[in-house]
Amino acid sequence: MIGVSAYAERARWAAWDMPASVVPQRYLDKVLAAGGTPVVLPALPGVDGVLSRLDGLLLVGGGDVDPARYGAVPHRANGPVSAVRDAAELALLREALALRLPILGICRGLQLMNVALGGTLHQHVPDVVGHEGHAGGDGVFVRHDVHLHPRCILARALNRTTLDVPSLHHQAIDRLGEGLTACAWSDDGLIEAAELDGHPFTVGVQWHPEADAEVAVFSALVAAAAVPAPVVVV
Template sequence: MDRRPFVGVSTYLVDASWSDWRARRVALVPERYTAYVRDSGGVAVLLPPDAPERAPEVLARLDALVIAGGPDIDPAYYGQPPHPMSDVDTVERDVWESALLRAALAAGMPLLGICRGMQVLNVVCGGTLVQHLPDVVEVDVHGGTPGKYGTHVVRPVPGTLLGGLLPEPELTVPTFHHQAVDRLGTGLRVSAHAPDGTVEAVEGPGFTLGVQWHPEQGDDLRVMQALVRAATAARSVQLEPVEVG
């Protein structure tokens, strides 16, 4: 029987409180991510941090991967000391998501990095980051306000994967980030910019895509729908019967 693709979504490890329980360690991700996958035709599977050597085993049970947004990756991964504004207390997540991305890239699995996820993708591919955009842009439109997403314009690059998915010359997207791609990782190319020149999307071979904004916070499903289609197509190829003799 055919089934909807299983889309793994990375999660946070944080202290949270609910009901009678206070400051318990939990693995969570905002519900908008799971709704984004569901509304686009996939089944979201949450991926809490695990031993990095298990990443290929985990991905073997999935059809696509989403690396979610969140705090900054430790700049030690790209050979820099932390900026005073960097939030780098995510050791387990840095290790796990890096392992997931390496395994997905090696397997040719369809993948999408969102905000932090795009940054981790770039770092895993050997790139670096601008650690604090207000240091390098005249007017910061990227960061939103505490607890609230902002919006700004992005311009997809024609002829790219993203440009095919979002063919309009520019669109307004939900945003909340203070870091961005600096040196581009090996095998990646830029597929969207902000008007101030900030890299807003990168992509690689197959369906390897990172977006700096938060599409799950809006109503535009096109990026996730494309990931689900790619996952369905890849799974169909894997399940094709093989003639023997």
């Protein structure tokens, strides 16, 4: 049972146009294809209370994390932020860490993980790397290679150290949060994945595996979630 964080957005369908909890279907499909059961977690106060009934957490992509949460002034290229979503996902992350649940963060999910642990973000990647090769525009994925450290969790799970990945982001990790170790990089040196030291499976990736045909990254999360939690004797 994998909890999947949701967007809090205004949405339109049929005759309706109103606030909604939204998750792109491809995230749910990939969790299901990997052998898990997705459970949508809306961005509501107290939603983290359900995590004790689940086996893992997926923090999906989306809009920019509020730069005030890491002490920065907003960049002119930033999009709108959602205080409601930031708060709900940070609470989910902290509770999942306390419960030692397996966690996978995708794009925004990795960035949120880094901020929650005291790290900072590059607010506009082209300013750092000098090109637009990490995003093709609104809703357009580009592809590029990432190189994984051979001893990282994902490299062992995927049995590969180079991946051709779909990418769509304008922000990325700058200073790593406490306990995080970078474990994948693009050719221009940008951090593309990180994992949390001393935790069985807390992994974030900057690319979008939900947009790929294969399910290997999600299979790694589901496999970690299937491992029984240790019994604590009081």
